[in-house]
Amino acid sequence: MKMVQEETRKGPWTEQEDILLVNFVHLFGDRRWDFIAKVSGLNRTGKSCRLRWVNYLHPGLKRGKMTLQEERLVLELHAKWGNRWSRIARKLPGRTDNEIKNYWRTHMRKKAQQRKQDNSPSSPSSNCCSSSSTVTTVDLMLFPDAGKASFYDTGGLDHVTTPEGKKIEVEEEKGYSMDDIWKDIDLSEENTIKPVSNGYSNFSYPSIVASPSWEYSLDSVWRIFEEDTKMFLPTNQFPPCSYEYGEAFLTG
DNA sequence: AAATTAATCAACCGCCCAGTT
DNA sequence: GAACTGGGCGGTTGATTAATT
Structure with a gap:
């Protein structure tokens, strides 16, 4: 008698999910993805969480055009x-x-x-530098x-x-x-x-994207976080998580 | 203004490897 | 040392946005 397992979520991440993920990464570090996926209640795979963090939520990320x-x-x-x-x-x-x-x-x-x-048909021999090798490095x-x-x-x-x-x-x-x-x-x-x-130094950040999570008040972040962690963390052990970007803290 | 095409990018898939049991 | 598991990586897809007709 197996429990009916909710289907794992796929597709684009919502802001709420992002917030949740960021919080759990700060709590548990950016290594234990399966664990984070489970305890966060995100209903995503660990891989998906990792990907989202690495490619989008990680604080050190640059955005905008390549220089x-x-x-x-x-x-x-x-x-x-x-x-x-x-x-x-x-x-x-x-x-x-x-x-x-x-x-x-x-x-x-x-x-x-x-x-x-540029090299198209009209000039078949124009782009070669040696008779035997017509393929340039580029x-x-x-x-x-x-x-x-x-x-x-x-x-x-x-x-x-x-x-x-x-x-x-x-x-x-x-x-x-x-x-x-x-x-x-x-x-x-x-x-x-x-x-x-x-x-x-000159990066223009796309208006809609980029670390949406930072735009939330810590209050709301913690409210969501609190709700979702209640079930597995003793309430008196709420972590004094310090928000220093670029570092995941798991003190203890 | 609407339709079509091209460009962009977030996210998934599958494989591989390293660490653990 | 074999089996298992999780994380990382490269390849690919598909949705969205921008440009063009």
Whole structure:
């Protein structure tokens, strides 16, 4: 006689859910996602909670357009590491792997299309620099198809299996320099990228998005929180949770 | 102004790996 | 050491918004 389990919620998060999640992350840290998912009563999977936190609610997140520097860094690192988005994201503070991934897909594809047009049928031989290799470095980056891989599979780290059968990552040196890459990129970018004012400081936050939770009064936050935690926390143990963004507290 | 198309991005899925039992 | 579990990651989808016709 199994209890009728309420279906796990999916889809967009509500503000209430966000508040709840933020509170529980502050309480229990950002590791025990399954636990948080359960005790919070969110009726979401741990994975879903983690994703929401990492990609949207985390206090350190930047919002808004990628800066030119960021853009270049993404390109550079992608050339180096391939689709290791999380790895790339670690080099761009405040950006998530998801964001970078999306960015790459949209912007790079756009550029790729543009480039395709530029190199289009009318001048079959115009874009080649050596008779045998008609694929440029950026082509490889933007059109892996040209080098027979999929759009996503752009190389990067190789996996090598040790004699013991262990798989290790080996950083692969590409046969081209960053100079080459930048040259190509600059050429293809000239008409597409507008310089963004001054680097990392100028972010415009989309009006509707971005950490909606911070806009609530602590009162309301705690009211909701209190309601939802009553059932599993002794009332006298309400945590003196200090709200310092960027750090999850689990004292004790 | 309405319809259509393109771009963007949040969120899910499935796989893999590391830690635990 | 095998089985299990949770977290992390990359790939993909689908809803929403913006731009174009």
